[in-house]
Amino acid sequence: MGLLTAAKCDCGQIMLPPRERCLICMKTTKLCKIKDTGNILTFTTLYATPEGFEAPLVLAVIKLESTNQEQNGDSNIKFPMIVCQGRVPEAKLKIGLRVKVEEVEERYFFLI
Amino acid sequence: MKNVYISEVGLAKFGKRDLTLEELAYEAANNMKDATVLETIDAVFFGNMSGEEFTGLSNLSAWVTDYLGLCGRPAIRIETASSSGAAVFQAGYRAIASRCFNQVLVIASEKMTHIPTKRATSILAKVIDPIEQRNGCTMTALAAMVTRRYMHEYGLTNEELALVSVKNHENGMLNPFAHFQKPVSLETVINSKIISSPLRLFDCSPISDGAAVVVLTSKPTNVKVTGVGHGTEHVPIQYRESLTSFSATRRAVKQAYEMANKKPEDIDVAEVHDAFTSFEIIDTEDLDFFKPGGGIKAIVDGKTRIDGELPINPSGGLKARGHPVGVSGLAQVVEITWQLRGEAGKRQVNGAKIGLTQSIGGLASNNLVNILEVA
Numbered sequence: 001m002g003l004l005t006a007a008k009c010d011c012g013q014i015m016l017p018p019r020e021r022c023l024i025c026m027k028t029t030k031l032c033k034i035k036d037t038g039n040i041l042t043f044t045t046l047y048a049t050p051e052g053f054e055a056p057l058v059l060a061v062i063k064l065e066s067t068n069q070e071q072n073g074d075s076n077i078k079f080p081m082i083v084c085q086g087r088v089p090e091a092k093l094k095i096g097l098r099v100k101v102e103e104v105e106e107r108y109f110f111l112i
Numbered sequence: 113m114k115n116v117y118i119s120e121v122g123l124a125k126f127g128k129r130d131l132t133l134e135e136l137a138y139e140a141a142n143n144m145k146d147a148t149v150l151e152t153i154d155a156v157f158f159g160n161m162s163g164e165e166f167t168g169l170s171n172l173s174a175w176v177t178d179y180l181g182l183c184g185r186p187a188i189r190i191e192t193a194s195s196s197g198a199a200v201f202q203a204g205y206r207a208i209a210s211r212c213f214n215q216v217l218v219i220a221s222e223k224m225t226h227i228p229t230k231r232a233t234s235i236l237a238k239v240i241d242p243i244e245q246r247n248g249c250t251m252t253a254l255a256a257m258v259t260r261r262y263m264h265e266y267g268l269t270n271e272e273l274a275l276v277s278v279k280n281h282e283n284g285m286l287n288p289f290a291h292f293q294k295p296v297s298l299e300t301v302i303n304s305k306i307i308s309s310p311l312r313l314f315d316c317s318p319i320s321d322g323a324a325v326v327v328l329t330s331k332p333t334n335v336k337v338t339g340v341g342h343g344t345e346h347v348p349i350q351y352r353e354s355l356t357s358f359s360a361t362r363r364a365v366k367q368a369y370e371m372a373n374k375k376p377e378d379i380d381v382a383e384v385h386d387a388f389t390s391f392e393i394i395d396t397e398d399l400d401f402f403k404p405g406g407g408i409k410a411i412v413d414g415k416t417r418i419d420g421e422l423p424i425n426p427s428g429g430l431k432a433r434g435h436p437v438g439v440s441g442l443a444q445v446v447e448i449t450w451q452l453r454g455e456a457g458k459r460q461v462n463g464a465k466i467g468l469t470q471s472i473g474g475l476a477s478n479n480l481v482n483i484l485e486v487a
Binding site: 013015017043044045046047049053059082095106 | 233248346352473
């Protein structure tokens with residue numbers, strides 16, 4: 001199991017990539033580590049890609065898992081859903097599928 | 113607060129036009145029934161989303177004002193991404209309601225079709241979260257993921273979704289200003305090429321050139337602006353509560369209904385932001401016309417057709433009228449004004465007395481609602 005560097009606010013919001021201030025309550029955040037696994041909420045194969053990206057581009061919104069909330073001792077903790085690129089054809093994807101998220105220079109990739 | 117009324121309205125023909133941004137604005141102004149109203153304008157409110165990117169020009173409010181022969185008047189530009197046309201309308205509204213001016217020209221223009229599609233896609237993607245952009249995400253990709261999630265939660269099928277496109281193209285056929293004035297069959301829609309799965313070509317509004325104009329006045333006319341509402345939502349989807357409902361629309365419409373003292377069932381006709389076909393279904397739920405998921409049955413049962421219980425997008429919507437991004441929100445106001453005046457020709461909604469417009473900025477991060485009534 002790998003870990004991702006995120007930011008955590010006192011209000012419970014986790015932010016990925018880390019932000020200095022929470023976008024929900026504007027308080028200063030602290031760095032934290034969160035598990036790199038989550039579930040696919042939705043996905044697409046984009047053919048009309050923007051400049052700098054080859055088509056087709058597989059993208060998914062991943063909801064990071066909240067199973068480590070006990071270890072943080074905070075029941076209000078709110079894990080983010082983030083847009084990730086995929087290197088697998090969409091035929092292999094379905095909503096709810098458990099995936100691993102990898103960060104490369106603030107770009108996020110999911111692996112099945 | 114002073115009452116605000118609509119006097120003149122006009123549109124330039126939407127589509128792939130061989131005109132500049134300022135020439136489109138001039139065409140819209142010239143298409144008002146009585147263009148002499150320009151002589152008594154106190155100020156110009158100009159709406160546009162990405163003029164710098166698309167045309168290379170800036171200082172657009174002064175330039176358009178000058179081009180219309182209105183040099184000397186105060187001129188200001190309003191931008192809220194793809195809802196700029198609705199936002200500039202509300203800026204003009206507030207200027208008159210607050211008694212700053214008696215009569216203002218609200219005008220929006222966008223020139224988009226002269227640049228390559230990949231460049232336009234990149235420009236349009238600049239409205240979303242920079243981190244989402246860094247992953248190659250665009251407006252269409254996010255809309256596609258919203259659509260797939262909606263399908264998952266409410267059981268919407270591709271065929272049901274296609275009915276929105278079929279309806280709006282039917283309506284567009286009746287609108288001489290529309291980008292597309294041809295019908296499309298269900299088969300054409302569901303077999304068109306995939307732009308971002310599950311969205312196909314005929315689920316997406318086109319890149320269009322266009323302009324719209326509305327004159328707002330404190331002098332009573334037969335159309336009164338009775339409700340305005342405006343709300344924002346976090347730009348990154350990371351911080352949102354839902355992918356299948358847009359809270360900025362819900363915030364905006366709550367204000368507009370309260371201000372106009374109206375309920376969803378009072379609305380006779382609405383123009384909503386169908387940049388993607390699924391958005392029309394979501395919009396009609398966010399406006400409380402139908403319960404969450406109920407927008408599907410409404411389109412399937414024909415409730416939202418021109419001859420239905422609650423006609424949605426009689427103009428053809430963004431899908432068929434076209435989507436010059438900073439103009440669509442104001443073009444919706446023009447359409448509702450025509451509907452309330454009985455001037456909508458073959459697409460006239462019988463007995464329309466109260467109309468609503470709803471416009472989305474970015475991926476639903478800056479949304480506005482207006483309510484207009486026969487006075």
